Amino acid sequence: MGSSDSPDGSHGAAVTAEDFGLKGPRGWTFRSVSIKAEPGSLIAIEGPSGSGRTCLLLALTGRMRPTEGHAEIGGLPLPRKMAAVRRISALGPVTGVSELDPALTVAEHLRERGLLQRHFDGSLRTLLRPRAERAAATRSRIDEALEAAGLDLAALPKGERTAVRDLERLEALRLSVALALIGRPRLLAVDDADLKLSDTDRAEAWKLLRSVAEAGTTVLAVCSQAPEGTTAIRTAAATTDPDAPDAAPAPESEAAPDATPGAVPANTTEATEATSEVTPEDASADTYQDTTEEGTADALAETGRA
Template identity: 55%
Template sequence: MRGAAVTAEGLGMDGPRGTVFRDVELCAEAGELVAVQGPSGSGRTCLLLALTGRMRTTAGRVEVDGLPLPKRMAAVREITALGPVPDVNDPEPALTVAEHLRERSLLRPYFRGWRRERTAARRERLDHALELAGLSLEELPKGPRTTVRQLERTQELRLGVALALLDEPRLIAVDDVGLKLSDAERLEMWGLLRAVAAAGVTVLASCTQAPEDAAVLRIDAAQAHDPAPGTGGDGVPDPSATERPGPAADADEAGTTEEPTAQHATDSPQQTATSKEGPGDAFAETGRA
C-alpha cells in the first residue's frame, strides 16, 4: 500500500457561531501515524473529517497526496477512508460481522466509480483487510455470524478498521481511540494503528492522551470557540452537515461554490446495495461459509 502525505498550514474552520478549530499546522509523511490530541470539544472530529475531504474548511491551506482541499474534496475522498468515528459511522448492532463486510465490499465499486470486482478478487481484498486489522472471524463468539452487539469493544474497533481497509485507502482516520477502553486495551489499539501505518497507510487518530512514541498534533480547547455547523456541543458532527462520498465530482470541481447538502458523512457500512445474491451469501463472501 502507498500512503498519502498530508500538509496543512494555518488550517481553520468557522461556523455561524464561532471557531471550530484554527491555526492547525501539520506535516504527515506517507505511512506515518499521527495522533491528534485534544480535549472533547476541541474540534478533533471535525478536523479528521476535513482532512479526509468530508467537511469544508474556511481558512488556511491543506493538501492530501498533492490534492488541495477543499477544491478537490471528491478526489481526496476516493483515496481516504474513515475507521471508527463515534456517532458518524457506527456499525449496526443487529447486523452480523459477515453482513457488514459483505455490504462494504459490494458498495465499494459504487462509491468509487469502479467496475464490480470478481468474487475471488473481493475475497482476497477482504482477507488482507482482516489480517491487517487483526480480526479473526473464527475467534468471534459465533464466527462470522456474530452480531456487532456481541462483540467486545476492541473487536468492534478492529471491525471498523477492517471496513475502512476494504477500500484500499492511502489514508485512514480513526476518532477517539481511547473511548470506553482500559489502559491495556488502549495500548492494544495503538499497536493496531502502528501496524496499519507500517503497512504503508497513513493514519490520523484522535485521542485525549497520545502514546509517548507517537507523532502528535495538539489541538487546545482554547482554539475552538464553538462547534461547527451541524455539530453538537461536544464538537461531534451531525452526518447531515457533511459530505457524502461517491464518484461524482464535488461542487468546486464542477465550477460552482454551492455548499453540499448530502445526508451522510462517511462510507457507512449501514447502507445497502442492490444485488441478486441473498443474505445467506454473506458467509460465502468472507470465504468462511
C-alpha cells in the same frame, strides 16, 4: 508536496496543512493548524471531547469544508479537491458518520462493504470480469483487511455471525478498521481511538494503528491522550461563548525522540485552538451536508448508510 507519494496511489498519502481552520455557527471549531507528515505516518489528533478534534479529522479527509488556510492530502489541495481526497481516504469509526450497526452481524458488515466495493470501485474492465472472479477478488480483499486489522473471526463468540452489539470495544474497533481497509485507502481516519478502553486494550489499539501505518497507509487518529512516539496535533479545551475573541495559537507540540517512521519533526506540527464546542452536525452544517453526501461512490469511505 505530493511528490513523495507513489504515482500509482499504492503508497500512503502525505499530509500537510498551514493555518488550517474551520469556523462554525458558535465560533472557531479549530484554527491555526499546521502540520507536515510523510506518507505512512501515524498522526494523533489529541484533545478533550468537544475541542474540535473530530471536525479536524473530517476536514482533513475532505468531509468538512475548511474556512481558512489550506491543506494537501496526497498532493490534492483542500478545499478545492475535497471529492478526490474522499476517494483516497476512508473512515474507521466516527460517531454519526460511519458507525457500525449494532443489529448487523460481522459477516453482514463485511458482505455489505464488499458489495459496495465491487459495485462502485474499479475500472470497466474489472466490472466485466466473470462474477466468480470478482467475488474471489473481493473475498481476498476482505481477508487481507481482516488480517491487517488483527480481527480473528474464529475467536469471536459466534464467529462471523456475532452481532456487533456483542463485540468488545477493541473488537469493534478492529472491525471498523478492517471495513475501511477493504478499499485500500491511502489515508485511514479513526475517531475516538482510545475511548472506553482499558490500559491493555488501549495499547493494543495503538499497536494496531502503528502496524497499519508501518504497512504504508497514513493514519489519522483522534484520541484523548497520544502515546509516546506519536506525532500529535493538540486541540484546546472548548468554550461556549460565541463572542469569544480569536484565540492565539498554542505552543508547538513536540514529537517523542523515538517517533515512528515518517513522523514529522517537532517544529513542524502546531497545536490547534478551538473557541467553541461544535459537533460535526452543527459546525459549518451546510457545507458538511454538501460534502459528505456528494457522490454515490463516496459511500465506499463510509458504511453505505451514512
